[in-house]
Amino acid sequence: MRPLLIAGARLLDPASGLDRTGDLLAVDGRIAALDPAAVPDGAERLDAHGLCLAPGLVDMRVRLGEPGAEHKERFESGCAAAAAGGVTAMACLPDTTPPIDDPAMVEFVARRARRVRGTKVYPYAAVTKGLTGEQIAEMGLLREAGAVAFSDAARAVASARIMRRALQYASALNALVVQLPEEPTLAHGGVMNAGPIASRLGLAGIPAVAEVIMIERDLRLVEMTGARYHAAPVTTAAAVAAIRRAKAQGLPVSCGTTPHHLALNELEVEGYRTFAKVSPPLRSEADRLAVVQGLCDGTVDVIASDHTPQDQDSKRLPFASAEFGVVGVETMLAVTLRLVHDGTISLLELFRAMTVAPARLLGIEGGTLAPGAPADLVLFDLEAPWRITETGLRSLSKNTAFEGRLVQGRVVRTLVDGRTVFAAVP
Amino acid sequence: MPEPDLAFRRQHLLGIEGLEAWEILDLLERADAYVELNRQTAKKLDLLRGLTQVNLFFETSTRTRTSFELAGKRLGADVVNMSVGVSAIKKGETLIDTAMTLNAMHPDVLVVRHHESGAVALLARHVRCAVINAGDGSHEHPTQALLDALTIRRRKGRIAGLTVAICGDLLHSRVARSNILLLLALGARVRLIGPPTLLLPHVEGWGVEMHTDMRRGLTGVDVVMMLRLQTERMQGSYVPSVREYFHYYGLTYDKLALASPDALVMHPGPMNRGVEIDGVVADDIDRSAILDQVEMGVAVRMAVLEALTHRARGGN
Numbered sequence: 219m220r221p222l223l224i225a226g227a228r229l230l231d232p233a234s235g236l237d238r239t240g241d242l243l244a245v246d247g248r249i250a251a252l253d254p255a256a257v258p259d260g261a262e263r264l265d266a267h268g269l270c271l272a273p274g275l276v277d278m279r280v281r282l283g284e285p286g287a288e289h290k291e292r293f294e295s296g297c298a299a300a301a302a303g304g305v306t307a308m309a310c311l312p313d314t315t316p317p318i319d320d321p322a323m324v325e326f327v328a329r330r331a332r333r334v335r336g337t338k339v340y341p342y343a344a345v346t347k348g349l350t351g352e353q354i355a356e357m358g359l360l361r362e363a364g365a366v367a368f369s370d371a372a373r374a375v376a377s378a379r380i381m382r383r384a385l386q387y388a389s390a391l392n393a394l395v396v397q398l399p400e401e402p403t404l405a406h407g408g409v410m411n412a413g414p415i416a417s418r419l420g421l422a423g424i425p426a427v428a429e430v431i432m433i434e435r436d437l438r439l440v441e442m443t444g445a446r447y448h449a450a451p452v453t454t455a456a457a458v459a460a461i462r463r464a465k466a467q468g469l470p471v472s473c474g475t476t477p478h479h480l481a482l483n484e485l486e487v488e489g490y491r492t493f494a495k496v497s498p499p500l501r502s503e504a505d506r507l508a509v510v511q512g513l514c515d516g517t518v519d520v521i522a523s524d525h526t527p528q529d530q531d532s533k534r535l536p537f538a539s540a541e542f543g544v545v546g547v548e549t550m551l552a553v554t555l556r557l558v559h560d561g562t563i564s565l566l567e568l569f570r571a572m573t574v575a576p577a578r579l580l581g582i583e584g585g586t587l588a589p590g591a592p593a594d595l596v597l598f599d600l601e602a603p604w605r606i607t608e609t610g611l612r613s614l615s616k617n618t619a620f621e622g623r624l625v626q627g628r629v630v631r632t633l634v635d636g637r638t639v640f641a642a643v644p
Numbered sequence: 645m646p647e648p649d650l651a652f653r654r655q656h657l658l659g660i661e662g663l664e665a666w667e668i669l670d671l672l673e674r675a676d677a678y679v680e681l682n683r684q685t686a687k688k689l690d691l692l693r694g695l696t697q698v699n700l701f702f703e704t705s706t707r708t709r710t711s712f713e714l715a716g717k718r719l720g721a722d723v724v725n726m727s728v729g730v731s732a733i734k735k736g737e738t739l740i741d742t743a744m745t746l747n748a749m750h751p752d753v754l755v756v757r758h759h760e761s762g763a764v765a766l767l768a769r770h771v772r773c774a775v776i777n778a779g780d781g782s783h784e785h786p787t788q789a790l791l792d793a794l795t796i797r798r799r800k801g802r803i804a805g806l807t808v809a810i811c812g813d814l815l816h817s818r819v820a821r822s823n824i825l826l827l828l829a830l831g832a833r834v835r836l837i838g839p840p841t842l843l844l845p846h847v848e849g850w851g852v853e854m855h856t857d858m859r860r861g862l863t864g865v866d867v868v869m870m871l872r873l874q875t876e877r878m879q880g881s882y883v884p885s886v887r888e889y890f891h892y893y894g895l896t897y898d899k900l901a902l903a904s905p906d907a908l909v910m911h912p913g914p915m916n917r918g919v920e921i922d923g924v925v926a927d928d929i930d931r932s933a934i935l936d937q938v939e940m941g942v943a944v945r946m947a948v949l950e951a952l953t954h955r956a957r958g959g960n
Contacts, residue, residue, distance in 0.1 A: 412845065412846070413846045414846040414847065414848075414849060416846070417844050417845055417846045417847050418661070418821070418847075419761055419762065419783060420761035420762075420780075420781050420782030420783030420784070420818060420821060421761050421762075421781075421782075421783075423845070489765075490761070490762030490765060490766065534740055534766075535739070535766075536739065536758070536760035536761070536762055536763035536766055536781075537760070537761065537762045538760050538761065538781070539760060
C-alpha cells in the first residue's frame with residue numbers, strides 16, 4: 219500500500235483536543251505523523267482543503283443480521299452502510315439467532331468480519347446463556363475468544379441476583395457489562411412512551427421511570443461489585459441524572475444514547491408510524507432535551523446507532539405488532555451533526571462520543587489521530603446538505619426514522635487501516 | 645333527502661379526532677331522519693342500490709356487525725359479512741394483504757373492526773373505497789360515540805352544557821376515547837370515573853375532570869355512561885375482584901341518586917350485570933337509554949354510510 223498524505227484538512231482529534239488545519243500521513247495502514255516534515259517518495263496525495271478529517275466513528279451498538287436474519291442485513295451490506303456513514307469500527311450485539319453466547323459464535327463473527335475486509339466488526343457476547351437472564355454465560359472463555367463486552371442486548375438482565383453475579387464475575391475479568399436500562403415487568407406489553415400521545419392513540423405505554431428504576435438498582439450492584447457498567451440506550455432525564463450522580467460518586471459507570479433519541483421525540487409515533495417504534499421508545503421532548511444536555515456535559519459518554527435492520531414485513535403492521543428498531547449506522551453522523559450546526563455542542567465533543575469514548579470502553583484500537591493508531595479515518599464535508607431517503611441507504615433494510623429528512627454534513631471518504639472503504643461519488 | 649350546504653365530505657370515518665363540530669352535527673341531523681324511517685313498516689330505501697358494503701370483522705361482534713348490516717341493507721346496499729378469526733390473522737401483513745385483496749373486488753364501503761389500535765387506518769391506506777372504523781383496539785369507535793350523542797340529544801334536547809360521566813375501564817376503552825372527543829367537541833363537560841388503575845393517564849390537557857370516588861363523580865351529572873369491564877382485567881391486577889369493583893364502581897340506585905334526578909343511564913353493551921351495573925338500573929325504562937342506543941345505532945350507521953358514499957353515488 220502506498221503511503222497516503224491527506225493535505226489541508228481540518229484535523230479533529232477528540233482524544234487530544236486537536237482542532238486545526240493540517241496534513242496527516244498514513245503509512246502501512248497506520249497514522250505515521252501529523253504535519254510530517256518529509257513525505258515519503260511515491261506517496262499518494264489527497265487534497266482535503268475545506269474538508270474535516272477525524273478518526274472513523276466507532277459504533278458500539280449494531281445488529282448485522284447474522285446469523286439468523288440474513289434477509290434483513292448481511293455483514294457485507296451492514297459494513298457497506300457503515301463505511302458510507304463514516305463508521306470504521308462497530309460492535310455487534312449478541313441477540314442473533316442463535317445468540318452469541320458461545321465462543322464458537324464469537325469466532326464466527328470474527329471470521330465473517332475478516333472476510334468482508336471493510337469496517338471492523340467486534341462481537342459482544344451475551345451476559346446470560348441464551349439471553350434468558352437465568353444463567354451467566356462463559357464470560358472468561360467468551361472474552362478470550364474476542365468478545366469486547368457483555369450484554370443481553372435488547373433485554374435487561376431482570377433478576378437482581380443474576381445481575382449481581384454477572385457483575386461480580388465480570389469485575390474479575392475487568393469486562394464491561396452493557397445493560398438495556400428498562401425494568402421489564404413495568405415495561406411489559408408497552409409499545410411506545412407512556413404519555414399523552416399513547417393515551418390518545420390507545421397504545422400501551424412504557425413509563426419513563428422503567429429506565430431509572432433499572433439504573434438505580436444496577437448502580438447499587440455496581441457499588442457492591444466494582445464492575446464496569448454501561449447503560450444504553452439512556453433516554454430519560456431521570457436516568458441521566460442518576461448516572462451523573464453515580465459518576466460524581468466515582469463509580470465505574472458510563473452510558474450511551476442513540477442519534478434518534480437525540481433527534482426525535484414521541485410525536486414521531488403520530489399516525490401509528492412503525493418506523494418510529496424503537497426500544498427504548500422515543501420519549502417526551504423534556505426527556506430528549508435532558509439527554510442532549512447530558513451529552514453536552516459529558517454525562518452521556520457515547521452515541522451509538524443501535525442499528526436494527528427490519529424488513530417491510532416486520533414494519534408494515536399495526537403498531538403494536540410491528541417490530542422495534544431502526545437502521546442508523548449510515549446516518550448517525552449526519553443526524554447528530556445537527557447538534558453542531560445549531561450550536562448545541564462542539565464538533566470535538568460530538569466526535570468524542572462517537573470515537574474515542576466507545577473505543578476506550580470496548581478496549582479497542584482506533585478513535586484517535588495519534589501517530590501509531592490505525593489509519594481508521596473519516597473525511598467529511600461539514601456543510602454539504604443532502605436528503606436521507608430509503609432508496610439511498612445501503613442497508614438491506616430501509617427502516618430509517620429519518621426518511622425524507624434534510625441533513626447537513628456528508629461523508630466524502632472513509633478509510634480503514636489506510637485503505638479506502640468508501641468514497642463519495644463527486 | 646336534500647343535501648345540506650355544509651355536509652360531511654370525508655373519504656373515511658376513522659375516528660372522532662379531527663372532526664369539526666359541524667361535521668358531527670351534519671351526521672346527527674341525517675341520523676335523526678333515519679330514526680323516523682326505521683320506525684315505519686316500509687324502511688327500505690334504494691339510496692345505495694348497486695353499491696357493495698363489506699363488513700370485515702377481525703374481532704367477534706354480533707351487535708355492531710348486525711347494526712351495520714341492517715343499516716346497509718335498509719339503504720339498499722349489497723352487504724357481505726367477513727369474519728376473520730384472530731388466530732388466522734396472527735401476522736398483520738395479512739391485514740394489508742386482506743385489504744388489497746378486498747380492494748381488487750371493488751367494494752364501495754368497508755366496515756372494519758380490529759383488535760389493534762391504528763389497524764383500521766393502516767388498512768384504509770391500502771384501499772380506494774370508503775372505510776368506517778367499527779372499533780380499533782383501544783383507540784376509537786366513532787359510530788358508537790355518534791349514536792351515544794344522538795341518544796343524548798333526543799332524550800335531553802341538547803348536548804352543549806350537559807355534564808356527562810363516563811365510568812369504568814377508561815384505559816382500554818375505544819368507546820370512551822371517541823365519546824370524550826365528541827362530547828368535548830359539542831360543548832359538554834366530561835367527567836371520567838374509575839379506579840386509578842383504569843383511568844386514562846396523561847390527559848390533563850383534554851379538559852376533563854377525573855374522579856376515583858364514583859359518588860363524588862356522579863354528583864349532579866346529566867348522563868351516566870357505563871363502560872364494560874373485561875373480566876381479564878382481574879388477571880392484570882387492574883382491579884382485585886368483581887366484588888370489590890362492583891362495590892366501588894358498579895352503578896346502583898344508591899349511587900345514581902347523587903346524579904341529577906332525570907339523569908340518563910347508558911351502556912354500549914354487552915352489559916356485565918352485577919359487575920359494572922346493577923341489573924335493575926339497566927332495566928329501568930325511565931332512566932336507562934340502553935335500548936335507545938341500539939336503535940340509534942342503526943340510524944347513525946345509515947347516516948354515515950350515506951355521507952361516505954356521496955361520491956360513489958355520483959356526487960361531487
